Amino acid sequence: MTMLSDRQQLSYIASQAADARLNVELETEGMTLNIGPQHPATHGTLRIICRLDGEQVVWAEPSAGYMHRGYEKLTEVRTFPQVTTLINRIDWLGSFANEVPFILAAEKLMEIEAPPRAQVIRTILFELSRIANVSLFLGDLGVQMGAITPVFLAFRDREYVLNLIEGATGGRFHPNFDRIGGLKDDLPKGWIDETRQVMIKLQQFCDTIEDLLFGNEIFQSRMRGIGIIPADIAKSYGLSGANLRASGIDYDLRRDQELPMAWDKADWRVWTHPDGDSFARCWVRLQETRESCKIVEQLLDQIPAGPIMTKVPRIIKVPEGEAWVATENPLGEMGYYVVSKGDLGPFRVKIRSASFNNISVVPWALKGVYVPDVITILASLYFILGDIDR
Amino acid sequence: MSAVLAVEVPYWGQSLLRVLGGLVAVLLPAGTIVYLFLFKMMSFMQSRLGPMEAGPYGSLQLVAEVGKWMQKEDLAPENADRTIFKMAPLVVLVSTFLLVAVIPFGPDAYFTNFAVGVFFGLAVSSISVLGILIAGWASANKYSLLGGLRAAGQLIAYELPLVLATLGVVIQAESMNFQEIVVAQNTGAIFGFEWLGNPFIFTQFIGFLIFMIAVQAELTQAPFDMPIAESELVSGYMTEYSGFRFLIFFIAEFATAGIFALIASLLFLGGWGVPFVWFDWNSLDDVSWWMNLVGPLIMLTKMLLLTFIIMWVRFSYPRFREDQLQTFAWKVLIPLSLANIGITAILKVAV
Secondary structure, eight states, rough: OOOOOOOHHHHHHHHHHHHHHHSSSSSOOEEEEOOOOOOGGGGGGGGEEEEEEEEEEEEEEEEEEOOOOOOHHGGGGGGGGHHHHHTSSSSTTTHHHHHHHHHHHHHEEEEEEOHHHHHHHHHHHHHHHHHHHHHHHHHHOOOOOOHHHHHHHHHHHHHHHHHHHHHSSSOOOOOOEETTTTEOOOOTHHHHHHHHHHHHHHHHHHHHHHIITTOOOOOOOHHSSOOOOHHHHHHHHHTTTHHHHHTOOOOOOHHOOOOSGGGGGGOOOOOOSOSSSHEEEEEEEHHHHHHHHHHHHHHHTOOOOSSSOOOOSSSOOSSEEEEEEEEEETTTTEEEEEOOOSSSSEEEEEEEEEHHHHHGGHHTTTTOHHHHHHHHHHHHOOOHHHHHHH | HHHHHTSSOOOHHHHHHHHHHHHHHHHHHHHHHHHIIIIIIIHHHHHSSOSSSSSSSGGHHHEEEEEEEESSSSOOOTTSSSHHHHOOOOHHHHHHHHHHTTTTTSSOOOOOOOOTTTHHHHHTHHHHHHHHHHHHTTTTTHHHHHHHHHHHHHHHHHHHHHHHHHHHHHHHHSSSOHHHHHHHHHOOOBBOOOTTTHHHHHHHHHHHHHHHHHHHHHHTTTSSSSTTTTTSSTTGTTTOOOHHHHHHHHHHHHHHHHHHHHHHHHSSSSOOOGGGGGHHHHHHOOTTHHHHHHHHHHHHHHHHHHHHHHHHHHHHOOOOHHHHOOOOOOIIIIOOOOHHHHHHOOOOOOO
């Protein structure tokens, strides 16, 4: 059990008080406000039902499912190589990262491993998709709070990363590049030098955003001490990724588990923040973007020579068995539980997507806050609709 | 005004001229601000080009936009209180037109010139609150209602620092008449140094800052755009408006920005005048007739300068939360402006 800070306790008390006040004070009637499904702050079609007392939220509940596409079921009627096309679209901003855990699970069942060169390139692309994803988050933060300029800078610099992903894989948003046993293609000529330059640009972008937003006093007053999620609450709601690390829990699947990936070859660190408020979540993401740039820069020097595919049969049949592989995706822990009956396609796939668990804390976190804070808390929790609804 | 034309203009003719002049004075700043700042400057700040297709360098984009808005269907929500729903944008625009009535653009180029011009201007500027509150209530939309109530709270809170910041100038100029305030600035001297006149921005710098911050809030521009807050309230009190009723809100927003900038330049930057020492003028009667033509240009320049600052802040800052905004008005701006008035008054009497 972690100790709560004074500020965290106060916010909890305030939320409890708001709950009680509706019945104790004047006989007032609250207002139910539907934030979404069509609302600029929900990045898509998330609906949040808020019960308001004035501008204060007394009770809130996210209502997901407006974008449900049934990917878990659809995977059952696809062959293993076809599944990556679908799962690309789960977290559409960091698509490549979606493919990796599924492919790793399939490889685990087949008891093969990608060659070292493919592992390193996989890791690089994985981190690039993280950068593409989180850099948009950093720009979008400003928009949620009325600062309209940073998002354009974010779109501009994310474009460099998307160009890199396109250069290597042929797809900007949905690469569909990962294969069981390796990668589809090798890197194109000149790609490595270009990536080095882009990583410098992206680190400058992080500095710019830190100056523009994180150093801004209004930004800080909107973010600090708002939407505090204590460590034990974060754990009990199953938060993952930066949301969890912002609550002070040092947990990162890239470091904490053994995977045939290349993260251990680079020198980087996991950032945590003790506060657990909205600012901490954003700050941790900013630092992670920097760390990702560092990882990519270091791995670029360590790409070994060799094949990019191991020997796999032309028609892939995954032997009978069950496998669970989770990785630290841009949004948090994303895992696939793959059950195979020895057919061409999976018998059943359970997708554990990060956003779905991350928004489960919304009813707790929104209690007692004001309507403007709803937006900043949602923005700092950072979900992507495809990742919630799958 | 008749003196400008050097011919006797009948009363109806004068009235017609004033109406036309008023339209120009409202629409021209609005159009200029929207094109120069909202379209182009914002784009350049955000590393993009902005509109480029309509007209040379996109300069006719605004015409195209207006055409688009005029064509749209005049929608009103089913549950809306239709009469006042349709009335609300007009109420907001009325306050803009009433404001422009007291602004002088030259020694004779004014719509009306009366002794309590400052007082009148600040009074009619709050009419827009009514329009916004009406719009928020009549839309029968929860977001509009929240936006309207936020706007009402904010505009009333920031009306006070606006008035109090102006009082410092009024004390220093010993008049509430805009013409006399302009003359006082242009005939004044800073420690005997007459060449620049005495624009009150130097002596009333705190007042100027408070005035500009309050103007930013009155115009509901970021960082005070809580009533509109497009990321949380969709578009606040304007959510349900479309077509030309939205256009009226839009014009009113930017015309009022221009007019508040004009008022700020009158109060703090010397208005339409040049320092009278330059041409050996002593009072308003000595000012040459050509100042009626140059004056509006000087005013336009100063207006663009001040709206540039307003827009610069707007494009750079995130917005305050409602309670932080109120705290800022009541706990920072109002005590500061009261202190400013006190100090001004003491110095005025003592020096």
